[in-house]
Amino acid sequence: MNFGPKKSLGQNFLLNKEIIKYIVELGKITNENIVIEIGPGTGNLTEEILKKSPKKFFAIEKDKNLYLELKNKYKSDIKLINKDVLKIEWNDFYNEPCLVFGNLPYNISAKLLIDWIRLNNLNALFKKFILMFQKEVADRIVANVNSSKYGRLTILTEWKMSVKKIMDIEPNNFFPKPKVKSSLLYFEPRERFYRFDNSKNLEKVTNIFFQNRRKMIKKPLNILFNDSKKIIKKLNLDEKCRPQNLDPLTYFKISKEYENELN
Ligand code: SAM
Numbered sequence: 367m368n369f370g371p372k373k374s375l376g377q378n379f380l381l382n383k384e385i386i387k388y389i390v391e392l393g394k395i396t397n398e399n400i401v402i403e404i405g406p407g408t409g410n411l412t413e414e415i416l417k418k419s420p421k422k423f424f425a426i427e428k429d430k431n432l433y434l435e436l437k438n439k440y441k442s443d444i445k446l447i448n449k450d451v452l453k454i455e456w457n458d459f460y461n462e463p464c465l466v467f468g469n470l471p472y473n474i475s476a477k478l479l480i481d482w483i484r485l486n487n488l489n490a491l492f493k494k495f496i497l498m499f500q501k502e503v504a505d506r507i508v509a510n511v512n513s514s515k516y517g518r519l520t521i522l523t524e525w526k527m528s529v530k531k532i533m534d535i536e537p538n539n540f541f542p543k544p545k546v547k548s549s550l551l552y553f554e555p556r557e558r559f560y561r562f563d564n565s566k567n568l569e570k571v572t573n574i575f576f577q578n579r580r581k582m583i584k585k586p587l588n589i590l591f592n593d594s595k596k597i598i599k600k601l602n603l604d605e606k607c608r609p610q611n612l613d614p615l616t617y618f619k620i621s622k623e624y625e626n627e628l629n
Pocket of ligand 1: 375376377378379380381404405406407408409410411426427428429432449450451452468469470471472474
């Protein structure tokens with residue numbers, strides 16, 4: 367069997383013990399908490415999480431070899447799941463809000479985040495997320511309005527979660543050393559958030575706006591609305607500004623207007 371790191375599964379193992387401890391401390395785990403680790407790999411974070419004695423500890427690892435190694439090592443201390451995390455049915459996962467840790471494989475991190483955001487009852491399912499991303503993706507998640515990194519990922523995250531960047535992490539803290547920097551983000555699901563008849567409408571609206579990132583917002587508004595002038599007036603928009611100049615709340619309002627038009 368080949369136990370070398372697999373590039374296809376984004377296997378860059380975090381080796382810096384100080385950083386590992388710091389990440390786990392951020393979770394403030396108590397023996398009342400249900401913890402989920404995404405991609406435990408060789409168990410670097412796993413070991414530290416276990417020391418905090420959570421009430422229950424699940425770890426989801428796609429790699430069969432690593433899963434078997436961990437299962438052998440931790441026996442019944444951890445409920446190990448050998449599955450693609452993108453195929454987990456979160457609604458049926460556990461009946462208490464869980465705390466999630468993950469040094470995420472780069473190729474699925476944004477998709478996984480969007481899958482979570484799409485869950486109707488995100489705040490009933492999850493307490494907090496402490497996740498490592500490729501820095502470039504993390505910067506898009508926490509971007510400020512009016513910046514070139516601001517976009518769909520920022521707006522969709524902001525809709526359902528509060529998020530802050532904890533720190534950037536240099537490639538030399540991992541093995542094998544990735545080509546790019548990483549960033550650690552801390553998320554808490556919001557209890558109150560803007561409600562839509564169908565949340566796909568927010569996705570559609572942001573899609574159409576950011577497909578035309580450099581164009582004035584007049585263009586996407588004309589695509590979405592029969593009478594875009596009415597919407598511009600009602601929401602007090604400047605039709606000459608660009609998609610990156612509208613804050614998340616404005617996108618929520620535009621999406622609501624779009625829904626009203628559909629009804
Ligand atoms: N947590 C370990 C650490 O920090 O050293 C490993 C992190 S490594 C960046 C990502 C881990 O996620 C690997 O163990 C990899 O096998 C696993 N993985 C990759 N794709 C996955 C998927 N779709 N579902 C579950 N685990 C996955």
